[in-house]
Amino acid sequence: MAARWSSENVVVEFRDSQATAMSVDCLGQHAVLSGRRFLYIVSLDAPFEGHRKISRQSKWDIGAVQWNPHDSFAHYFAASSNQRVDLYKWKDGSGEVSTTLQGHTRVISDLDWAVFEPDLLVTSSVDTYIYIWDIKDTRKPTVALSAVAGASQVKWNKKNANCLATSHDGDVRIWDKRKPSTAVEYLAAHLSKIHGLDWHPDSEHILATSSQDNSVKFWDYRQPRKYLNILPCQVPVWKARYTPFSNGLVTVMVPQLRRENSLLLWNVFDLNTPVHTFVGHDDVVLEFQWRKQKEGSKDYQLVTWSRDQTLRMWRVDSQMQRLCANDILDGVDEFIESIALLPEPEKTLHTQDTDHQHNSSHGEEEVLKEDPPSSLLEEKKSEQLGLPQTLQQEFSLINVQIRNVNVEMDAADRSCTVSVHCSNHRVKMLVKFPAQYPNHAAPSFQFINPTTITSTMKAKLLKILKDTSLQKVKRNQSCLEPCLRQLVSCLESFVNQEDSASSNPFALPNSVTPPLPTFARVTTAYGSYQDANIPFPRTSGARFCGAGYLVYFTRPMTMHRAVSPTEPTPRSLSALSAYHTGLIAPMKIRTEAPGNLRLYSGSPTRSEKEQVSISSFYYKERVILFYHPEVLQMEFQCLLLKFF
Numbered sequence: 320m321a322a323r324w325s326s327e328n329v330v331v332e333f334r335d336s337q338a339t340a341m342s343v344d345c346l347g348q349h350a351v352l353s354g355r356r357f358l359y360i361v362s363l364d365a366p367f368e369g370h371r372k373i374s375r376q377s378k379w380d381i382g383a384v385q386w387n388p389h390d391s392f393a394h395y396f397a398a399s400s401n402q403r404v405d406l407y408k409w410k411d412g413s414g415e416v417s418t419t420l421q422g423h424t425r426v427i428s429d430l431d432w433a434v435f436e437p438d439l440l441v442t443s444s445v446d447t448y449i450y451i452w453d454i455k456d457t458r459k460p461t462v463a464l465s466a467v468a469g470a471s472q473v474k475w476n477k478k479n480a481n482c483l484a485t486s487h488d489g490d491v492r493i494w495d496k497r498k499p500s501t502a503v504e505y506l507a508a509h510l511s512k513i514h515g516l517d518w519h520p521d522s523e524h525i526l527a528t529s530s531q532d533n534s535v536k537f538w539d540y541r542q543p544r545k546y547l548n549i550l551p552c553q554v555p556v557w558k559a560r561y562t563p564f565s566n567g568l569v570t571v572m573v574p575q576l577r578r579e580n581s582l583l584l585w586n587v588f589d590l591n592t593p594v595h596t597f598v599g600h601d602d603v604v605l606e607f608q609w610r611k612q613k614e615g616s617k618d619y620q621l622v623t624w625s626r627d628q629t630l631r632m633w634r635v636d637s638q639m640q641r642l643c644a645n646d647i648l649d650g651v652d653e654f655i656e657s658i659a660l661l662p663e664p665e666k667t668l669h670t671q672d673t674d675h676q677h678n679s680s681h682g683e684e685e686v687l688k689e690d691p692p693s694s695l696l697e698e699k700k701s702e703q704l705g706l707p708q709t710l711q712q713e714f715s716l717i718n719v720q721i722r723n724v725n726v727e728m729d730a731a732d733r734s735c736t737v738s739v740h741c742s743n744h745r746v747k748m749l750v751k752f753p754a755q756y757p758n759h760a761a762p763s764f765q766f767i768n769p770t771t772i773t774s775t776m777k778a779k780l781l782k783i784l785k786d787t788s789l790q791k792v793k794r795n796q797s798c799l800e801p802c803l804r805q806l807v808s809c810l811e812s813f814v815n816q817e818d819s820a821s822s823n824p825f826a827l828p829n830s831v832t833p834p835l836p837t838f839a840r841v842t843t844a845y846g847s848y849q850d851a852n853i854p855f856p857r858t859s860g861a862r863f864c865g866a867g868y869l870v871y872f873t874r875p876m877t878m879h880r881a882v883s884p885t886e887p888t889p890r891s892l893s894a895l896s897a898y899h900t901g902l903i904a905p906m907k908i909r910t911e912a913p914g915n916l917r918l919y920s921g922s923p924t925r926s927e928k929e930q931v932s933i934s935s936f937y938y939k940e941r942v943i944l945f946y947h948p949e950v951l952q953m954e955f956q957c958l959l960l961k962f963f
Contacts, residue, residue, distance in 0.1 A: 328599065329632040331366045333359060340606060341624035344386040346393050347611030349409070350622060350630065353381035353398055360409060361630065363610060363622065373407065373414040375400075383430050389437035395454075397440055399427040404442055406454060418457045422450055428471045435480035443470035449485055451496055464499050466492060472516040478523035484540075486513035491528060493540045506543045508536055515558040515571075527568065529556035535570060537587070550590045557581075563609050564619060564635075567594070567643030571604045582607065582623065584635075586643045592801075594642040597633050602626035710752055713797045724807060735799070736767075739807060742814045744771050746780075746806070750799070757797050761788040764802075776813050783809050 336359055338352035343363070352359040358373040358381075379401040386396040394410045395417070404420040404427060425446035433439035439461075440452045447469050450460035468487040476482035481496050482503075489509040492502040511531035519525035525547070529535045535550040550559075555573040562569060566588060572581040582597040582604050603626050610620040610632070619640070621633040711730035728735040733754070739746040749767050753760045764784050766777055787805045791798035861871035 328634060329366060330599065331361070331630045332628060333370075333630065334628050336628060338624065338628070339380050340382065340384045340398075341608070341622075341630070342384045342386050342396060342606070343608040343610055343622050344393055344396070345388045345390060345611065347613070347620075349386075350624075351384055351386070351396055351398075351409075352624065352630070353384045355380050358384075358398070358407070358414070360414065363620075363632065366630065366632075371412060371414070373409075375405075377401075382427060385430060385432055387432050387437060388434065389432075392437040397430055397432070399430050399442065401426055402444075403427075404430060404440070404452075406457075418454070420450075420452050420457050420460075422460055423448065425469070428469070429473045431474050431483075433480070434475050434477050441473050441475065441483060443473035443485055445469035449473055449483075449494070462496050462499050464494055464496075464502075466502070472513060474516050474518055474526075476523050477518045477520050482523060484516055484518070484526060486516050486528065488512050489530065489532075491516070491526075491538070491540075504540045504543055506538055506540060508538065508546075509534070511555075514556065515560070517560040520561050520563065527559050527561065529559035529570065531555045535559045535568070548587070548590065550585065557603070558607070560607075562619075562643060564640045565644040567640075569607060569621070571607065573603065584639070584643070595639055597621070597623070597631075599631055600625040600627055600629065710756065713799060724803060726803070737803065737806065739810060741807070741810050744810070744814055746770050746772055746810060748806070750802075757792045758795050759792055761785065761792045761798070762802075764788075772810075772813075776810075779813070780806065780809055 333352060336352055336354045336357070338354045338359065340353040341350060343350045348363060350361045350363055352361065355377070356375065358375060360371040360373065362368065362370070377400050381398045381400050384396060384398040387393060394408055396407050396409065397420075398405050398407065402421070402423045402425065405416045406418045406420070407414050408417040420440070420442070423442065423444040423446050425444050427442050427444045430440060430442045433441070438454050440454060441449060442452065443449045447466050449464040449466060449470055451462035451464075453461045464485075466485060466487060468490075470485040470487055472484075472486040474484050476484070483494050483496065485492050485494065486508075489507070489511055491506040491508045491513065493504040493506070495503050506528075508528045509530035509532050513528050513530050515527075515529035517527050519527070524539050524541055525537065526540065527535055527537050533552045533555055535552070535556050536546040537548040538546055550556075550568075550570070552570075552572060554575060557571040557573050559568060559570045561567070562584070566586065568585040568587050570583050570585065572583065574581045580596050580598050582600065583593040584595040584597070586594050600623065604623050605626055607621060607623040610622050612619060617637045617640075619635040621635055623631045623633065625631070709730075710733055714728040714730055714735070723740045725738045726735055727738075733752045733756075735750050737746075737748045737750060739748075747767050747770050749765045750762050751765075752762045756762060764781055766781075770777070772780075783805050784802050787802050788798040791801060859871070859873035861869055863869055
């Protein structure tokens with residue numbers, strides 16, 4: 320697509336920096352990139368005019384770096400490396416280490432400057448302690464919080480000077496620095512590790528958590544048992560932070576493929592689709608922060624640092640900000656209030672007022688999930704400036720740059736021409752928009768010359784585009800951008816399938832591939848393992864537990880894997896059950912010698928396949944352990960493992 324926003328963005332490459340962290344100062348003048356050998360100070364006003372370096376002597380990478388958020392201390396920034404934190408002073412174009420904080424016994428996972436007190440810095444570590452430091456006296460921390468479990472994230476509350484939050488694997492703990500003995504509240508937030516933590520900028524009780532479990536959750540810690548809202552994603556979420564304007568949220572995904580776009584802007588009122596996708600980085604975004612607005616400017620700048628070693632500054636103008644603005648629902652509530660449909664306007668998404676007027680805990684739990692129950696809301700929402708009203712507005716709001724795609728738009732003719740290049744194929748399509756679009760009227764799609772794909776592929780693409788457009792226009796939403804995404808994604812998928820089929824030497828004219836005779840015994844229920852030389856699944860291991868014991872597990876020595884050239888190695892421990900040929904009787908009634916016991920030889924019969932599972936496999940193994948005195952010790956070890 321034409322680079323509509325690229326002319327308004329700044330891209331600077333630092334190919335030799337190998338920086339792992341980035342931070343922007345509170346004045347919006349400098350950014351620090353932290354590498355192993357140097358710290359690079361970049362002037363954001365003139366990023367192409369070179370940069371300054373601060374040399375550092377350490378074999379450890381910098382885990383976290385952050386400038387002091389107060390104007391009077393804007394020349395200080397902190398950088399953590401292994402078990403220590405170095406405080407740097409940058410002034411008059413040169414920098415040096417002013418002091419060092421040492422107290423943690425394990426690696427420091429995160430740090431955060433206090434929002435209200437410029438002298439306070441909090442650090443979290445794997446050693447289970449959270450330390451609050453006063454940089455005027457760096458000999459020891461002023462407050463020590465003991466969490467028993469290691470902390471991966473720590474963040475000061477943005478509205479309460481005494482409150483902070485820490486994440487521990489999938490849990491969140493809320494602390495009051497005046498009561499360091501125990502946490503104020505516990506949140507069982509996620510089932511997997513929490514990667515990101517951020518407080519709401521206008522409410523001291525609301526925070527957002529992003530996790531490995533492919534979700535972002537919003538919480539009011541006064542109601543710890545129920546999240547307020549959830550943003551489900553297809554991939555793990557690395558970071559999720561509120562925007563300094565309106566009610567937006569920026570997330571960084573962990574894409575399965577590096578070419579996928581991972582930096583997204585959301586409106587917390589509507590988490591169905593992102594407001595904007597920042598396209599440009601060729602690898603995962605490691606860090607992003609907002610630059611302070613210039614005096615008299617209404618635009619914001621988002622500064623991002625990626626693993627592709629490029630620093631980018633994205634312009635977020637007032638039009639994009641309006642897509643995240645709370646005036647969308649504010650206007651709806653005023654409209655509803657005027658016609659007496661909603662007598663309680665406090666049921667909106669206003670969470671910045673700390674004095675909530677809810678009379679029940681249920682109302683507090685649903686503060687971010689409240690939907691005004693009237694069909695007039697949709698009409699009022701469509702009248703807001705943040706949403707496209709005409710086709711010309713939709714064309715102007717198309718801000719996603721999709722690789723190998725060009726779009727020629729003609730709002731007067733209510734049409735556009737899309738050209739896509741993928742491998743050796745080329746697709747050109749004419750899209751026409753009816754007068755009623757997008758109010759329950761979908762556009763029409765027509766292939767035009769030159770288009771080189773087959774008729775079968777054309778039919779599949781047309782069906783996908785039609786379904787996508789219908790889903791959007793049923794909700795009176797614009798569909799051009801989603802259709803472009805679907806077109807490129809499906810076309811690449813079809814071309815890849817076509818290329819793989821043509822490169823297969825066993826491919827027949829009717830595209831049917833004969834099964835390999837070597838693996839005929841492996842049933843399709845457990846996959847077709849064509850690479851037999853893969854590592855065997857782990858059947859033993861050891862780990863130290865919190866009580867100081869070394870707990871290990873293993874399989875009995877009397878059991879061994881069958882060595883057969885026709886039996887491929889299973890890909891996981893659970894797949895071992897697919898090769899279990901018969902019931903394992905207790906050892907006291909078996910007549911086979913231990914050396915003749917072949918547990919994994921052969922494939923299951925049809926009757927066995929219906930009953931076999933990994934749980935039944937372990938049950939039979941436990942029967943052996945019960946009767947055989949030689950492996951009774953391992954049974955005790957398994958009980959220890961469960962106990963600890």
